[in-house]
Amino acid sequence: MNDPSLPPILPEDTPGPEHLGGDQSALPQPGSGASAPEAPPVSPEFAKIKELFEMIQAEVGKLYVGQDELVLGTLTALFSGGHVLIESVPGLGKTLFVRTLGRILGCEFGRIQFTADLMPSDITGAPVFDMQKSEFRFRAGPVFTQLLLADEINRSPAKTHAALLEIMQEYRVTIDGTSHPVPKPFLVLATQNPLESEGTYNLPEAQLDRFMFKLMVDYPSAEEEADILKLHSLQVDFGKRLEDEIQPITNPEIVQKVISTCSQVRVEDRLVDYINSLIRSTRTWPAFHIGASPRAGIALMQSARTIAAFSGRDFAVPDDVMEIILPVLRHRVSLTAEAEIEGRNVDEELRAMIRGIEVPRN
Numbered sequence: 081m082n083d084p085s086l087p088p089i090l091p092e093d094t095p096g097p098e099h100l101g102g103d104q105s106a107l108p109q110p111g112s113g114a115s116a117p118e119a120p121p122v123s124p125e126f127a128k129i130k131e132l133f134e135m136i137q138a139e140v141g142k143l144y145v146g147q148d149e150l151v152l153g154t155l156t157a158l159f160s161g162g163h164v165l166i167e168s169v170p171g172l173g174k175t176l177f178v179r180t181l182g183r184i185l186g187c188e189f190g191r192i193q194f195t196a197d198l199m200p201s202d203i204t205g206a207p208v209f210d211m212q213k214s215e216f217r218f219r220a221g222p223v224f225t226q227l228l229l230a231d232e233i234n235r236s237p238a239k240t241h242a243a244l245l246e247i248m249q250e251y252r253v254t255i256d257g258t259s260h261p262v263p264k265p266f267l268v269l270a271t272q273n274p275l276e277s278e279g280t281y282n283l284p285e286a287q288l289d290r291f292m293f294k295l296m297v298d299y300p301s302a303e304e305e306a307d308i309l310k311l312h313s314l315q316v317d318f319g320k321r322l323e324d325e326i327q328p329i330t331n332p333e334i335v336q337k338v339i340s341t342c343s344q345v346r347v348e349d350r351l352v353d354y355i356n357s358l359i360r361s362t363r364t365w366p367a368f369h370i371g372a373s374p375r376a377g378i379a380l381m382q383s384a385r386t387i388a389a390f391s392g393r394d395f396a397v398p399d400d401v402m403e404i405i406l407p408v409l410r411h412r413v414s415l416t417a418e419a420e421i422e423g424r425n426v427d428e429e430l431r432a433m434i435r436g437i438e439v440p441r442n
Contacts, residue, residue, distance in 0.1 A: 162292025
């Protein structure tokens with residue numbers, strides 16, 4: 081997710097974070113001629129998180145080819161306690177990815193195909209009458225899982241995806257005055273197709289704001305697509321291969337502990353001020369009609385903590401913010417009518433805005 085067009089963000093005397101996926105050369109590099117400083121000692125607790133992250137990446141790569149931004153963004157959201165909106169065309173293997181991730185994490189996997197006739201009770205569950213006991217009992221819906229793929233969420237009416245978004249915020253379903261908590265960890269990956277608008281319902285800004293990230297998943301590269309074709313040319317049963325080759329390397333209890341540990345990563349006051357400046361600037365940038373909410377700042381700070389933990393550090397740096405800022409903000413801002421007519425792009429405007437904000441220095 082690190083964008084080479086974003087400004088250099090570390091001075092020469094500050095150790096840079098390890099790049100999470102992609103080419104290390106794409107990161108802004110310190111000036112030449114300076115001797116490399118000695119890296120600070122790594123906490124054993126955060127070294128284990130780094131090792132766990134790398135093991136998960138390696139296991140995912142056995143069955144799921146490419147899409148590094150999707151893998152990194154999903155894992156960051158999971159360990160930050162957030163949810164992900166994925167914009168992509170069909171056929172890019174999102175279901176396989178979630179199934180593989182569920183197997184690796186030892187978590188339950190569920191999938192809901194959103195359609196125009198899907199009702200809130202179809203996802204939350206509803207009371208059913210027990211003839212033997214002559215009473216109503218609650219029958220849990222498919223939302224009672226740990227990794228939920230909400231496929232084409234914008235195809236259902238507002239009342240249905242609003243019910244899911246409420247569960248994402250509250251982590252429970254309330255039926256007839258009784259609360260039923262969903263299992264933890266609980267991660268929703270909602271998808272929408274950018275190419276089709278017929279029969280869809282756009283998510284309003286207030287509901288988009290509930291997602292920690294919006295990830296843009298594009299077609300694979302030529303090399304990655306060739307690898308995908310080779311895998312499928314073998315006519316392999318991916319369900320069987322998932323059971324045979326993918327090893328569970330953790331469990332929901334450990335995931336919850338890692339989530340708690342990631343929230344303890346230190347964020348210095350200067351970095352908090354920098355995040356605050358970024359968020360507030362979206363509200364005054366000329367090309368934006370709607371700026372980011374305070375929830376965006378919370379999401380940016382927590383996800384920067386998690387990115388730092390993935391690097392084995394117990395403190396966050398500006399590079400961690402840059403690694404994840406576009407997925408945090410791109411769905412929380414709206415272009416003005418003039419900017420849309422001129423063909424401007426949200427990501428390009430965010431990059432231009434970021435370049436004008438002073439980065440904290442040591």
